[in-house]
Amino acid sequence: MNDSSALYQEAIKQFAQAAHGHGRLEAADGEARLDNPLCGDRVRMQVAFASGRITAVAHETKGCLLCRAAASVIGARAVGQDEAAIESVATALESMLKNKAPVPAGWPELSMFEPARAYPSRHRCVLLPFRALLAALTESRR
Amino acid sequence: MNDSSALYQEAIKQFAQAAHGHGRLEAADGEARLDNPLCGDRVRMQVAFASGRITAVAHETKGCLLCRAAASVIGARAVGQDEAAIESVATALESMLKNKAPVPAGWPELSMFEPARAYPSRHRCVLLPFRALLAALTESRR
């Protein structure tokens, strides 16, 4: 039997529940809404940005536990990072899921998604908030 | 082995060769052109009609031996027939081919098409001139 209890670790549920960064910014420099059209999941991500670093982040996330937990990690961790760091963690996370690469350096809590490697259809759930964040950063540069 | 020499009886070749009724009428009461779009065969059939009977028939036929032989039988036999007779021979001929019915009464030469029963894709070759004749008759009533 495939073991869904390995996938739904306590950490994931706690992050999802905590919903770090949930909400809206008064003044965002960049904003993006990303959908997963196949399932209807949706992330709206806002960032504020100063001298090359994220100063605030907020998101509204409609999605599954994996998606909400990933958005919550961003809420807890993104502030203080620059765009290059976000890009590299997003790439590393995708690689962790798809190619069994190690957990992205400096973001140890992302190890909670390691069991999702076995479920390709769920990879985009985890990645959607990161892609939304990248899109919001791109937007902020316009 | 399936025996194509049974299909291509001498009678068929002779009727096709003779091309009875080939040509055009000076004054036609009805005319129809029928195609077999799948193979490009084509029959143009003209009839003249007086007091309920065919007084002249002419056709231009582009097609295979079976189609040309059938048109030639019409050229040799249709004059003097009324529409009901043509309809019944066309129906009987289709039935001969598809349902192994006997040769249409009064048109013994159509027995040369009996071997074509075995080749469903060729039925329309034989029937096309008859259908064109019926269409020309319908046209003449307009």
Place this chain on the structure above:
Amino acid sequence: MNAAPASLRDEFPLLAATPELHYLDSAATAQIHRLALDAVVRHETTRRANVSRGTYRLAEAADLAYEQARQTAARFLNATSTDEVIFTSGATASLNLVAHAFGGTLKAGDRVVISVAEHHSNFVPWQMLRERTGIELALIPVTAAGQLDLARLPELIDSKCRLVAVTQCSNVTGAWTDVATLVTAARKVGAKVLLDGAQGAQHGPQDVRALGIDFYAFSGHKCFGPGGVGMLWGRGELLAAMPPFLTGGGMIGEVTPQATTWAAPPQRFEAGTPPIAQAVGLAAALEWMMSLDWPQIHAREARLCELMIEGLQRIPGLRLLGPEAQEARAPIVSFEIPGLHPHDICQVLDAHQLALRGGHHCAQPLLAALGAEVCTRASIALYNDEADIAALLDGLGFVLRELA
């Protein structure tokens, strides 16, 4: 209560090979019947040739098999003539065909009436037609139970209405459409009726004449047949008056650089090499379906559906979408559990050998109307049995414990 005869499940190779699997996603794709798969293989290995153009024996055999498949489909639908039966690549293609070809005979200001309950495949093609031609697109709303709100028909189906195009059965709520009432309303104003039978045909042979409709569309893969093939039935005189949609080989009268004329239906609507072996496989599935005792199957499916609903209703907070009355629904049951996302629900159920689907089910307008965005769906087909229902109810227990 009868269990599914084990033999019925055994007739489906995938189910026979995975006895532990509880497949409750037949509304998305039904499993293929052994006879349908055998027919595909037999065709490809003994009669493979292109159709309608060759005179050699292999081509004649292919042609005959393809036209016999058309006859079988005509019997399954009780069509007047095989000329009314068009093979397509699927229900979506059938619906697009009507939206373009029949839609092409409509003009700005003409009204097409669909419903809020449509699958995207019977929704978006009409929106596109609206964009192309300026038709007016009107939506029959749904009741809180997800049924078409027929009280609204008089204002929607009036003399401007040319076509009513609705689903026979919702792929989300299982709600059956009251076709007779719609047909009566449409006939009164001379409008045509299209039924999207994608979810209907799986539940037994249809009688398009008794239904009184003008077009019927469905997919092979939801009827225990192969993928890549679908059907469109249309009333003969309507098809004869319609321009083609896809164009190419096999559907022409004559082609010249200046202009092209069309073959008669059904060829006019079958451009290119059709899905020959798939049509033959679908016919085998339909033939098998016609041999079944449908009242008995419906009674079994309804009992299983009732059993499932009873169990679901014991879950605190669970919200069922769709009609209460059993006779108003096909055995398709969608639900929401507060705080739990369908993906997570389906993931945990999968660990318990249950195949269910979660999401918007290609019916976003309907879900929006029902106040949901996504839901979890269990759909029952003739090969399901009590063990599947029991496993689902047990599985949901695990879901609640694991995800809470």
Place this chain on the structure above:
Amino acid sequence: MNAAPASLRDEFPLLAATPELHYLDSAATAQIHRLALDAVVRHETTRRANVSRGTYRLAEAADLAYEQARQTAARFLNATSTDEVIFTSGATASLNLVAHAFGGTLKAGDRVVISVAEHHSNFVPWQMLRERTGIELALIPVTAAGQLDLARLPELIDSKCRLVAVTQCSNVTGAWTDVATLVTAARKVGAKVLLDGAQGAQHGPQDVRALGIDFYAFSGHKCFGPGGVGMLWGRGELLAAMPPFLTGGGMIGEVTPQATTWAAPPQRFEAGTPPIAQAVGLAAALEWMMSLDWPQIHAREARLCELMIEGLQRIPGLRLLGPEAQEARAPIVSFEIPGLHPHDICQVLDAHQLALRGGHHCAQPLLAALGAEVCTRASIALYNDEADIAALLDGLGFVLRELA
């Protein structure tokens, strides 16, 4: 001269089961390779589920198989990205897709250049586009040998020209198109190039990047794969700028009663449930094709073709259509025998176990240009051998004796 390795013929179940059959109609439909059929059966019996929407393991396996099929097709075509690779129901559907979706970005007065040598499937869709939008449709004429008359390009491919859509290889004469010259001419004026590869893909893997083209279409059933599936490759940036053609489930961003947004390619162009098992089967065929020694196969095919042409030329009065030079043609040979109709010729040949096709081959404009209405065609594929050619030449002796 090498005969076909018996083992190659044996890899095709229908041919293996009918050793007496001389199948010379592969340009219409090639026989299916064992691996392709096996892949279909394996998919339907072990991984059957709808794609892109389910999270249970069966659905994930189906999804993975379908996307791997896309990867295989991308490798077969040397596409830059799998996002450029669209599964359709066949070449005709692919060509209609471009005529509608790319065609929808054209306006009255824009010119589309096709050729007189097109199959109806790459002819009629452009005539229809002309009717819908008022584009100008120009035809590259053919030489007496049936080759595109490229001397005419300067006047046809000018600044009004938006698209050049031509066959890679004629299904009647076997003439290969000089793609490089066309691409150069098109690039000069910024026009796009579509290649109808229906007859090309059967003769080996393609390199769409090296060809320098923008769209490539072909069918599975002509490439030793299942029916009911085809491919469209399109350059990423072009696909991204195109509206969808067929609409429905699986190709949307969001659907509301007011408006609908589209998914990115390739999903945007794959409305409804795709031909999943068929795509998987086609991928198995393409994978097998990629494992072959094509230079050797081409040399064998060319030798067989030469042998056939030599034999045909000994028949008094026989007229060969198509180019003289071997390197200018695929192994497709059409001919006329004065006074004999192709149907009768094919019928007699059939009695001698030869499968050939006679008629207009869905290329009426080409036949008219060559001064023929119908012709008889023998087409050679990789499983044919010298015995097939000898049987054809013997068979034509019978034809002459029997029909004279």
